[in-house]
Amino acid sequence: MNILVVGGGGREHAIAVSLSKSSLTTRLVVAPGNPGIETFAECYPIATDDIPGQCKLARDIKADFVFIGPEIPLVLGLKDELLKLGISAFGPSKKAAQLEGSKIFSRKFCKRHNIPQPKFKYCTDIETAKKQIVLLNGYCVVKADGLAAGKGVVVCDTVNQAIIAATEMLENNKFGEAGKSILIEERINGIEASVFAVSDGNNAVLIGTAQDHKRAYDNDEGPNTGGMGAISPAPALDQNLNKEIFNNIITPTINGMKLEGHPYEGILYAGVMITEKGPKVIEFNCRFGDPETQVVLPRLNTDLVSIIQKTIKKNLGDMIINFIPQNAITVVIASKGYPGKFEKGVLLPSLKNFDNETEIFVFHSGTSKDKNENLVSNGGRVLSVTSIGANVQDCRQKAYNIVETINWKQGFYRKDIGKL
Numbered sequence: 390m391n392i393l394v395v396g397g398g399g400r401e402h403a404i405a406v407s408l409s410k411s412s413l414t415t416r417l418v419v420a421p422g423n424p425g426i427e428t429f430a431e432c433y434p435i436a437t438d439d440i441p442g443q444c445k446l447a448r449d450i451k452a453d454f455v456f457i458g459p460e461i462p463l464v465l466g467l468k469d470e471l472l473k474l475g476i477s478a479f480g481p482s483k484k485a486a487q488l489e490g491s492k493i494f495s496r497k498f499c500k501r502h503n504i505p506q507p508k509f510k511y512c513t514d515i516e517t518a519k520k521q522i523v524l525l526n527g528y529c530v531v532k533a534d535g536l537a538a539g540k541g542v543v544v545c546d547t548v549n550q551a552i553i554a555a556t557e558m559l560e561n562n563k564f565g566e567a568g569k570s571i572l573i574e575e576r577i578n579g580i581e582a583s584v585f586a587v588s589d590g591n592n593a594v595l596i597g598t599a600q601d602h603k604r605a606y607d608n609d610e611g612p613n614t615g616g617m618g619a620i621s622p623a624p625a626l627d628q629n630l631n632k633e634i635f636n637n638i639i640t641p642t643i644n645g646m647k648l649e650g651h652p653y654e655g656i657l658y659a660g661v662m663i664t665e666k667g668p669k670v671i672e673f674n675c676r677f678g679d680p681e682t683q684v685v686l687p688r689l690n691t692d693l694v695s696i697i698q699k700t701i702k703k704n705l706g707d708m709i710i711n712f713i714p715q716n717a718i719t720v721v722i723a724s725k726g727y728p729g730k731f732e733k734g735v736l737l738p739s740l741k742n743f744d745n746e747t748e749i750f751v752f753h754s755g756t757s758k759d760k761n762e763n764l765v766s767n768g769g770r771v772l773s774v775t776s777i778g779a780n781v782q783d784c785r786q787k788a789y790n791i792v793e794t795i796n797w798k799q800g801f802y803r804k805d806i807g808k809l
């Protein structure tokens with residue numbers, strides 16, 4: 390099969406590795422890709438939000454399907470445009486991707502279908518927002534409705550803090566259109582986990598669980614990031630909780646989307662919090678997580694291309710997805726300053742030494758080549774180092790050994806990923 394993967398981060402590197410291992414793959418193209426992916430797949434410099442450009446590439450390479458990695462092209466409707474050209478795509482339609490594209494859509498949808506979630510209030514003016522904030526005593530979460538590169542959520546302890554966050558969004562245009570409508574949510578407590586299901590619109594199957602580490606520094610201190618590391622399976626989940634999440638969150642979501650005329654096809658990522666009253670939805674995403682993919686896919690023991698084929702043929706009903714018993718961990722090496730200001734184009738050490746390692750994967754999250762073909766940083770999150778091991782302790786040791794050997798002086802990483 391000819392396959393196009395849209396994206397160029399660590400998540401797409403992990404996706405491309407899994408697809409490249411399938412005997413069903415004949416040609417693997419990634420756009421824009423990155424220097425890590427370039428070593429085993431063809432890359433074309435087309436931006437992920439260039440919808441006409443991605444469609445043209447898919448047509449040129451006669452793609453049997455397109456795997457859409459990031460949320461932006463999904464929310465912009467890349468799948469719908471590909472379908473118009475008769476090209477299959479793995480990922481939800483524009484309408485279905487609203488589950489991530491609009492937090493208000495997602496909250497109202499969950500309410501309609503009795504899916505457990507925190508209480509929320511939808512506001513478009515600061516006076517309504519202030520009333521709600523005072524009602525919750527400031528212990529709340531302020532969220533921009535639209536996509537804000539992971540920065541549109543402010544977890545608050547005080548009235549003052551929450552009013553500042555709401556004012557920034559509603560009055561000071563902090564996130565542009567994405568912040569013109571906001572949510573003030575009840576702040577709930579518990580352990581978080583990321584749950585990934587694959588759906589063909591009718592049926593869903595779990596494809597992995599993980600725990601992300603979102604704060605920048607050790608002991609969950611510092612600002613929120615896209616994720617500084619992850620571990621799979623999620624330590625907070627057992628078979629009973631997985632079942633409960635599947636039955637009370639995943640299944641009603643797939644059924645509800647179908648009922649409302651927007652069948653959900655692709656990866657459904659439920660960010661859940663395990664509260665005293667059971668698992669509740671923190672957010673939905675319409676794609677795999679980054680860096681969670683770097684630990685979920687290495688544990689997959691079922692051919693990824695055959696899972697996608699069955700999804701596209703709406704034939705997932707009899708699909709059994711298997712996993713290797715080992716644990717996986719990924720540690721992100723980020724540019725100093727991330728998630729604030731950081732430099733790009735900083736020289737990286739050679740990564741060639743790790744090419745022949747087994748059970749170790751060095752995924753490129755934000756890298757590029759300079760004019761002399763040297764590997765340089767090109768993003769906040771630069772590399773993610775994944776290791777597989779018999780237990781979490783073993784994984785941690787192996788992953789951190791590699792991170793220390795890479796020894797990138799201009800970067801930083803958390804030292805407590807997977808610490809139990």
Ligand code: AMP
Nearest residue numbers: 507530542544574575576577660671672
């Ligand atoms: P999100 O970008 O929606 O995943 O939110 C970022 C982080 O904010 C989540 O991982 C949670 O830690 C926290 N969060 C979001 N919503 C809530 C909520 N209603 N209650 C408590 N924490 C929340």
Ligand code: GLY
Nearest residue numbers: 615616678679680
């Ligand atoms: N790691 C969180 C996300 O991908 O949204």
